[in-house]
Amino acid sequence: MKKLAVSLVLSGLFVSTVALAGWTKAGVGQATFSAIGTGGFKMEGKTPTVDVTDDGKVVTVVVGLTELVTGISLRDRHMRDKYLEVSKFPTTTLTVAIDALKIPAAAGAIEGDATGNMTLHGVTKPQPFHYKGVCKAEGVCDIEGTITLNMNDFGVVVPSYLGITVKPTVTIGTSFPVKRP
Amino acid sequence: MNSTAIKIIVVVAALCGTTAAHAFPSMVRHGYASCQACHVDPSGGGQLTAYGRAQSDLLVGWHFDPKVIEEGEASPTTGFLWGLVPLPEQLNISGNVRGGGLFNTVVTGPNAGTGAGLRPLLMAADVAATVNLDWFVAHAVVGYGARAVGPAVVISDKGSADNALVSREHWVGGRFLDDQLTVRAGRIPLPFGLRNNEHTTLVRSLTRTDSNVQQQHGLSAAWNTEGWRGEFMLLLGNYQIHPDAFRERGAAAFAEWAVSQNFTVGASSLATWANLDIDARVPLLRQAHGGFVRWAPTPSVALLAEVDAVINYSSADAWGVGGAGWLQADWEPIQGVHLIPAVEAGQVDQTSALPTMGGWMSVSWFALPHTELRLDTIYRQVSPANVASVGSFTALAQVHFFL
Numbered sequence: 075m076k077k078l079a080v081s082l083v084l085s086g087l088f089v090s091t092v093a094l095a096g097w098t099k100a101g102v103g104q105a106t107f108s109a110i111g112t113g114g115f116k117m118e119g120k121t122p123t124v125d126v127t128d129d130g131k132v133v134t135v136v137v138g139l140t141e142l143v144t145g146i147s148l149r150d151r152h153m154r155d156k157y158l159e160v161s162k163f164p165t166t167t168l169t170v171a172i173d174a175l176k177i178p179a180a181a182g183a184i185e186g187d188a189t190g191n192m193t194l195h196g197v198t199k200p201q202p203f204h205y206k207g208v209c210k211a212e213g214v215c216d217i218e219g220t221i222t223l224n225m226n227d228f229g230v231v232v233p234s235y236l237g238i239t240v241k242p243t244v245t246i247g248t249s250f251p252v253k254r255p
Numbered sequence: 256m257n258s259t260a261i262k263i264i265v266v267v268a269a270l271c272g273t274t275a276a277h278a279f280p281s282m283v284r285h286g287y288a289s290c291q292a293c294h295v296d297p298s299g300g301g302q303l304t305a306y307g308r309a310q311s312d313l314l315v316g317w318h319f320d321p322k323v324i325e326e327g328e329a330s331p332t333t334g335f336l337w338g339l340v341p342l343p344e345q346l347n348i349s350g351n352v353r354g355g356g357l358f359n360t361v362v363t364g365p366n367a368g369t370g371a372g373l374r375p376l377l378m379a380a381d382v383a384a385t386v387n388l389d390w391f392v393a394h395a396v397v398g399y400g401a402r403a404v405g406p407a408v409v410i411s412d413k414g415s416a417d418n419a420l421v422s423r424e425h426w427v428g429g430r431f432l433d434d435q436l437t438v439r440a441g442r443i444p445l446p447f448g449l450r451n452n453e454h455t456t457l458v459r460s461l462t463r464t465d466s467n468v469q470q471q472h473g474l475s476a477a478w479n480t481e482g483w484r485g486e487f488m489l490l491l492g493n494y495q496i497h498p499d500a501f502r503e504r505g506a507a508a509f510a511e512w513a514v515s516q517n518f519t520v521g522a523s524s525l526a527t528w529a530n531l532d533i534d535a536r537v538p539l540l541r542q543a544h545g546g547f548v549r550w551a552p553t554p555s556v557a558l559l560a561e562v563d564a565v566i567n568y569s570s571a572d573a574w575g576v577g578g579a580g581w582l583q584a585d586w587e588p589i590q591g592v593h594l595i596p597a598v599e600a601g602q603v604d605q606t607s608a609l610p611t612m613g614g615w616m617s618v619s620w621f622a623l624p625h626t627e628l629r630l631d632t633i634y635r636q637v638s639p640a641n642v643a644s645v646g647s648f649t650a651l652a653q654v655h656f657f658l
Contacts, residue, residue, distance in 0.1 A: 113297070113434035114289035114479025118516050145286055145554075148313055148328065236306040237344075238292050241433075 099126060100214050103250025105137065109233075111240040119144035119153075124250075128172075135168045157233055158195060166194040168201065181211045192221075194228040213254035221246045280451050281557035281585040283549040285314050288513035289479050290450075295347065295385045295394055297437040297477035298486045298509075300450040300466050301424065302349050302383040302396070303657070308333040311657070316621045317591020332624040336658055347385040351398075353378035355653030362634070364645035377401040378653065381423065392439075395425040400468075406493055407468040422495070424470055437477040442470045442495070445507045446477070446486035447523040449547050449561050449581070453631070457579040457601030457611060458561045462525065462543040464507070469493075471503065485510035490527055503527035503541065517551040523563070535569060542566040545578075557585040565603050577603035583615070593619040609638035627655040 106120045123138030139160045143150050154160040170190035178184060185206035192201035207217035225232055225242045233240045280299065282290075290299025293307030303311060309329035331338040335348050342348060354377045360370035381398030400407060400421035411419030428439025444450065447464040454465035463469050471493045477486040486509060492502025505528055511521030525543040532539035545563030552558070560582045567575040579601030586594045595617040602610035613635040620628045631651040638644040 110481045111292070113291035113430075114481065114484055115292045116286070116289065116481055116513075116516065118286065146313065236309055237304060238306045 098253050098255070100251040100253035103248060105246065105248040107244055107246045109240045109244045111238050113238070115238050117144055117240065131172060133170050133172060137166050138164065139166060140164055152233070152235070157231055163196050166192070168192045175205070178209055181209050183208055184215060184217065192223070195230050197228045199227055214251050215254070216249065216251050218247065218249040279315070280449050280549055280559055281551070282314070283517055283519060284551035284554055284557045284587070286516040288516060288519050289484050291434070291479045296444065297479055298444070298446055298450065298484070300444060302347065302385060302394070304347065312624060315591065316624060317589070321590070330624060337624060345387050347387070349383050350656065350658035351379050351381045351383065352656045352658070353653050355651060358650045360648055362646040362648045363636070364643050370647065390429045390431060392430060393427045395422065397422045404468050406496055407470070408495055421468070423468060435478060435480045438475070440474050442472050443475050443488060444470050445525065446475070446488050446509045447507050447525050447543065448509065448545060448563065449559055451559065451583070453597070453615065456581050457599045457613065458563055458581040461565050461577070461579045461601045461603050462563055464525070464543070482513045483510070496533065500531035501529060501533045503529045519549045521547045523547065532569070537569045540568040555587050559583045559585070567603065575603060577601070591621040595619065606640045607638055608640045609644070611638070612636045625657050627657070629653050629655060
């Protein structure tokens with residue numbers, strides 16, 4: 075089912091995580107996406123392939139789309155082949171300037187909004203996102219991020235299958251731990 | 256044997272043979288907390304949409320080669336009459352045929368060894384049609400009812416509840432707000448509790464909310480949105496029964512919250528008044544209030560539970576308070592094969608010594624497109640006051656074609 079297309083968006087979420095310059099992932103993260111359609115239809119999906127690089131000025135989050143799953147194999151295939159066109163665009167990326175992120179110097183809460191450049195389906199656009207989290211004394215921060223994006227903005231065909239059509243606006247969420255340098 | 260106990264057993268056996276409903280609240284295992292994508296009825300059950308037909312192949316049907324599921328598209332045979340008759344997008348026609356054999360015997364009590372024995376059974380032979388024109392939708396289900404279809408009878412010989420032309424549902428309405436709101440009028444299943452296949456359960460029979468024959472005429476508004484669904488129905492009475500004094504007026508409603516994609520919690524409420532209750536033959540205020548849960552802890556297991564309080568008031572008997580409960584596990588070890596144990600209890604008749612208790616073990620195999628083979632085995636123990644408890648065993652084997 076095509077709705078999976080939404081999953082793309084998810085990748086953007088990871089971005090929020092990365093926002094921490096020089097930091098490293100301290101465990102397994104998870105990214106999810108949620109899309110709704112006509113008549114109360116709801117679809118959720120996830121992908122486990124996330125990579126983060128940090129050059130000291132910009133954090134880049136790369137999400138692999140080839141392992142995107144939604145719980146229904148045909149829907150996964152439609153999502154990858156028909157909507158996200160994973161063979162041509164196997165990843166989606168989000169780049170964020172580290173200066174754009176509010177990171178506490180010590181333990182404490184993190185929360186803020188920022189804008190990065192998101193590349194999805196071969197289209198790059200500025201994309202706002204929200205991030206929050208808690209940094210513990212030992213230097214590990216649990217981060218959550220959310221992005222709401224419109225598939226039309228990235229040239230992704232809105233999934234529609236046998237009368238059920240997904241709304242173009244998709245919510246992406248991610249959560250993961252990171253450790254201070 | 257006490258005549259009341261005998262009647263109870265006969266009724267139970269008869270009910271077991273009238274299965275026509277087909278709904279799958281256990282689809283929560285696939286993340287489908289809402290039913291509207293797959294069913295014409297916004298609250299689930301009955302005729303499938305084109306999307307639902309595809310899912311019946313992709314998610315419900317058994318495949319000899321599992322790669323068909325992993326690599327294939329929905330089979331063209333999911334269409335009407337296995338895809339042999341193409342229909343315009345605006346028209347949805349389907350058939351629903353259930354037939355098989357029923358065996359019933361009294362296992363314990365003074366008359367152990369008696370019972371209905373073995374007999375063939377045609378449980379449903381219906382045709383459903385839905386017309387969708389933009390926001391407008393009209394839906395009707397008509398067919399032949401062989402046995403105990405009294406509340407759904409349209410035409411029968413001398414008012415008999417057997418061998419009748421039946422219409423279980425017929426309504427017109429509209430879908431609005433991106434199909435989130437469905438407003439309709441007609442004969443509609445009562446919005447109450449779990450809408451599962453086992454419509455003869457105590458939670459359905461004691462609340463009179465089975466989706467086989469106990470639909471009523473009325474006005475309804477159903478809401479399906481992200482995380483929430485519900486329906487409110489103003490009951491005007493079942494105009495397929497006579498005289499008017501039998502007709503129940505009132506309201507029924509349910510609301511369900513999807514805590515997650517695989518866990519939902521719901522509540523139901525019903526209150527009706529009849530000048531002459533069709534069973535008790537006295538003026539009756541009937542209420543039922545309860546809750547239900549659907550939870551899929553793993554993709555292969557779905558747990559369904561419902562508990563309802565039943566409160567009746569009549570000028571003759573004053574207040575009667577009882578209730579019913581149902582707990583079911585649906586284990587699908589491989590796609591298309593279900594093992595379904597369940598337990599139930601219920602009591603409204605205050606003269607009973609103990610609640611009626613029941614245990615179910617069912618096996619269902621969606622062996623071919625549009626085809627289900629199913630075996631239900633049911634043990635129920637009825638405990639009338641001042642006489643020995645009576646236990647009965649029922650086995651129902653059936654073939655179900657949903658064309």
